[in-house]
Amino acid sequence: MEYSGYKCILFLNIFINSIFISQQSKEEVLLDMKASGSELGWLKYPVDNGWEIAQSAVNGSLHYNYFVCNVEASAGQDNWLRTTFIQRQPAAFRVFVELQFVVRDCNSFNGASLTCKETFNLYAYDSDVDVGTNFRKPHFRKVATIAGDQSSKVGELKINTETRIVDNLSRKGFYLAFQDIGACVALYSVKVYYKICPATIKNLVAFPDTVAGGDKQNLQQVEGRCVVNAVSVSEERPSMHCAEDGKWVVPLGQCQCRVGYEAAGDACQECQPGFFKADVSAEFCQPCPANTQPSKAGAVQCPCKEGYYRATTDLPGHGCSGLPSEPVDLFATTIQNTVGKVRLSWRSPEDTGGREDLTYHVTCERWEGSARVPCEDRIRYEPGSVDLKEASVEVSQLEAHVNYTFSVEARSGVSPFSPQQALSSTTVILEFEYGGKVMTMQLDDRSPNSLSLSWTVSHKSKSRFQLSYRKKNKEGETFSSGNSYTVLMLDNNSVKIPNLDPATAYLFKVQALNADNSPSSDVMEHEFSTTAEAPNQGNTSLILATVMGGGAVLLIVVVVLLVHKRRIRSLTRQGPEDTYFSPEQLKPLKTYVDPHTYEDPNTAVHKFTKEIHPNHVTKHKVIGVGEFGEVYRGILKAPGRKEIPVAIKTLKPGYSEKQRQDFLSEASIMGQFSHQNIIRLEGVVTKFKHAMIVTEFMENGALDKYLRDHDGEMSSFQLVGMLRGIAAGMKYLSDMSYVHRDLAGRNILVNCNMECKVSDFGLSRVLEDDPEGTYTTSGGKIPIRWTAPEAIAYRKFTSASDVWSFGIVMWEVMAFGERPYWDMSNHEVMKAINEAFRLPAPMDCPSAVYQLMLQCWQHDRSKRPRFPDIVSILDKLLKSPESLKAIADFDPRVSIRLPSTSGSDGSPFRSVSEWLESIKMSQYSENFSCAGVVSMEQVLQMKSEDIRNIGVRLPGHLKRIAYSILGLKDQTSTLSVFAV
Incomplete structure (x- = not known):
């Protein structure tokens, strides 16, 4: 019989060679059907006419296999084969199932090709206990449909190998089951294993064995530990990511050998004698520098030789320095056309001690009798007396006939460590007298016929003063306008002038004289009266004019403030609908430009985005993995701006030019938007090797996950407020003739203020100029649970289809991140929607909010509300919180x-x-x-x-x-x- 012959060939004459490719990952096997070498005791349902077990000899060893081939028996086969209970390791939340099987070509059966299948199904059941022979199909969840790449005909034997992932395992163990629905298939090997990122050392950081996908994530961040004698050099602990394929990727941070140690392979070893390492770095130990003694093993620095020093500002790796010698050839010169001023000059020391931080300190002493005392602050130095860089200084305000001794000391950074001084001294005697300069004149006393005057002088002086005075005859008269005046020669800076006319104003001037009675300064003029009550008409007029002027200025300031305040009130009264006072509404509506319409996609990137230098971007931590590479949390520090947290999307190495253009196209879209409820693009990095997209950082991540993590913690009023923000962002997009196509809770981001922003513009496209225009796609993935019926059926997208999606987002928000349509399949969802099924009201959902959802889910898209209407409705609900108290019916x-x-x-x-x-x-x-x-x-x-x-x-x-x-x-x- 043909079938029996095929069975013989298929199940008794088989030899399977397993080829395992050595990779970086490790595998921990939980079940290996081929390696067991004995009958497995797997459960069959039904017991008869279903799966059968066979045995074949391979290399002298017996191997068991399971087969089923009831193609010609009847249609509608439902044959199950269940494994024994497989113990799960605590950290293995995801396992790999590798199958080796043979499937017969349905065309090789006569008359049975219509009911024959060439696939079978893989199921899994997570359980805390071994249920034995208690087999119940509803307990199992479907993992995958298994189809071979090649099928076998009579006389042929083509082995297929397929690997599937079973994840979300959390119980003590699990079962696998294989369902046959009408195929002729033989199962030769079932291998169940989980992958481990093996223990490794990277950048002097040790990482332990880590189960891949151990936290149910594709990319698991694992903190490492610095090797012995190494320390972390980053703010956060060094880490690396264990990928789902069991390989280590994306290392963050590093450790470096501590002081006195250097890297040797994956360890840190002590510096050898005569070498040192003074800081935590990746550098190797260095030989001891000049003027130092040989160090011991593990030295942080090398000690200085005797007579040499190291300054506090010197790095430990610097050599030691000696003291400078004294300055050379110190001398003083008198500056021409000046009085009491000299210039000190000298040459640099012959020995600087090998340092470049040489400075000079100048000190002064004066002789008083037989003793020398400090000059203190009686004289002035220009530019100063300490920390001089140049070998000269000007000294002023010196007195005549005084013996001055000046000393100049050469100092360097090591001078404080030695009591020795490098001094050079000189003595200066100035043979001159001078009168100084009159600074102020004042009235000390008056009587009807006398005045007492005094004045101050800039310097002490032994010279005389010349005082001149005369009557003032008319208003505005100056001293020089009169010819007759009285002159007094005085030895002191005060005088009493008698025999003056009562009630009379006088003009005075005083001048200091040098030793030869020549003037030493400008004239000081002043006016005084012998009568205290005598009014000064000039001063009175001046005061009156000043008061009047001040009053006028004050009046102008008051008028300006009133006009400004009135303008602010006028702007405050302006409403968003007041077209008479809103010039923004008089501008033409801005329309989104599709980047794909440009012949060169780079043109759109340069036009709509801002270029950022990569040095201004710092990546800190991986927060996700995108289609093109990792996504990081980081910092943007642009010139002139403070640091801000950002999200950084990266383009993985080895990309093609098309991948680069696709990666940057989203930035070209985002760069055209500016709204508080649309994710903000900070800029892009395109002119360097590693392209990046930098956006604002949203602390609370995706909306659906945030809601699940805070289930029941927010009021309806807060949830409606979040919806209002999303609707405002979508209104902005629709006003720009733009359709999103993938509006869902996972594509809404939440910041630290619980403000929602629309993101993810990878699927978005522009509408036609016609307001009712549509975008028709030639295919591609569609998020069925969030997509309007007409978009699913005809691939036509409008703002009305975005409104349908917004209704689903409303349901997600009010249900705290529940999955729309629960565990229904996509086919069941489409069928239910076409039969007029709509999602029921979530628990505690306000009736008004649920009614708005139902309006968004109108089958006729023309009857759905527009986003401006939705924003208006949500605003009214927020302004009247009592409207949220009525709760929709809940089943x-x-x-x-x-x-x-x-x-x-x-x-x-x-x-x-x-x-x-x-x-x-x-x-x-x-x-x-x-x-x-x-x-x-x-x-x-x-x-x-x-x-x-x-x-x-x-x-x-x-x-x-x-x-x-x-x-x-x-x-x-x-x-x-x-x-x-």
Whole structure:
């Protein structure tokens, strides 16, 4: 018989060679069907006419394999093969399943090709206990459909190898199952393993064995530990990322050998004698510098030889220096046409000690009798007396006939470490007298016929003064306008002038004289009167004019302030709809320009983005992995601006030019937008090797994850406020004739102020000039759960299709990040929508908000609200919080997806943990267990106070659990029993 012959060839004469390619990753095998060498004891369902077991000899050893081939028996085959219980390691949340199998070509069967299949299905079941032979199909979740790259005909043998990933494992173990639906297939090898990033040392950082995907992430950040005698040189602990393929990628930070140690391979070793290392760095130990003694092993620095020193500002690696010698040829010269001023000059020391930080200190002493005393502050130095760089200084305000001794000391950075001084001295005697300069004149006393005057002088003087005075005859008269005046020669700087006319104003001038009675300074003039009450008409007029002028200035300032305040009030009264006062609304509407319309895509990048120098961008930590490379959190420090946190998208090495253009096209789109609810583009790096896109950093990440992490912690008012921000951003995009196409909670980012911003413009396209224009795509992936029916059916996108997506985002927000349509398949979602099914109201959702969702989900796109309408509706709800108190009807059996409505067989839950997982409340499993609630019968007896008493505090979580219990009871009683 043909079938029997094929069976013989297929299952008895097989030899499989397993080829394992050595990679950087490690594999920990949990199950190896081929290596077991014995009967596996796998469970078959049904027991008869399903999977069978066979045995074949390979290299003298017996190997078992499973096969099924009921193609000609009947249509609608449903044959299951389940493995034994596979123990899961605690850190292995993801495992790889490698299958080696043979599948027969359906064309080789006569008359059975219509019902024959060439695929089979892989299922998995996560469990805490070994259920033995208790096999229930609803427990299993589908992992993949397995199809071979090649099928075998009669007489042929083509081995297929396929590998699939089973993730989200969290129980103590799991089962795998293989479902045959009408194929002729033989299963020769099933290998189950998880990958490990092996222990390694990178940049002197040691990383342990790490299970790939251990935290359910594709890229797991692992903190390392510096090797012995190494320390971290980054703000955060060094880390590296374990990728899902078991390879280490993206190292961050590094360790460097501590002082006195240098790197030797993956370790740090001591510096050899005669060498030193003074800082934490990647440098090697250096030989001891000049004027130092040989060091011991592990030296931080080399000690100085005797008579040599190291300054406090010198680095430990610098050599030691000697002291400078004294300055040479110090002498003083008198400066021409000056009085009491000399210039000191000298030459640099012959020996500087090998240093360049040479300075000079000048000190002065004067002889008073037989003693020398410091000059203190009686004289002046220009530019100063200490820390002089030049070998000269000017000294002024010296007195005549005084013996001055000046000393100049050469100093360097090592001078403070030695008591020795390098001094050079000279003595100066000035043979001159001078009168100084009259600074001020003042009236000391007056009487009807006399005046007492005094004046101050800039310097002490032994010379005389010349005082001249005369009557003032008319207003505005100066001293020089009169011919007759009286002159007095005085030895002191004060005088009393008698015999003056009463009630008379006099003009005075005084002048200091040198030793030869020649003037030594300019004339000091002043006016005084012999009568205190005599008014000065000139001064009175001046005061009056000043007062009048000040009053005029004050009046002008008051008028300006009033006009400015009135203008501000006018602007404040201006409303957003007031076209008469809003010039922005008179401008033509800006329209988005599609970067793909440019012949050279780089033109769009340069036109719509700002170039950033890479030195202004600092990458800190990997926060995600995009299509083109890693995404980092970092800092942007542009010239003239303060540091700001940013997100940095990078382009991985080895990219093609097309990949680079696709990577930068999103920046060309973002660069055209400027709105507080649209993610802001800071700039791009395109003129250097590693291209980057730099955007503002959103501290709270994606909206859907943020809501799941804060389930039940926010009020409806706060949630509606977040929706209003998203709607405002979408209104801005629609006003620019722009459609997003992928509006979803995962593409909304949240900052630290809970402000939402629309992001991810990879799928976005421009609309036509026609307001009802559409964008038609030739294919590609469509997010079914968020996409409008017409966009799914006809690939036509408009702002109205974005409105549908916004309605789904509204549901996500009010349901705290719940997955739209739960675990329904994409096919089930499309079928349900076409049959007029709409998502039910989330728990505690205000009725007005749910009604707006339903309007967004109108099948006729022309009946959906526009984004300006949505913003207006949400604004009204926020202005009237009482409108949010009316709650939409809620059916827990539908909204929480209990078994009776989720498409399962309706069987009760086997355990409390299984029930909690179904309503996404598995974090409370330990609370129920500690409270002794271990069976579903006990759960059904619980009231809301019982739930609260076991530690469920968040109102949203409390209601979800309570409503679930109510749905399980299927009672018709009111929900008040479980009211929170």
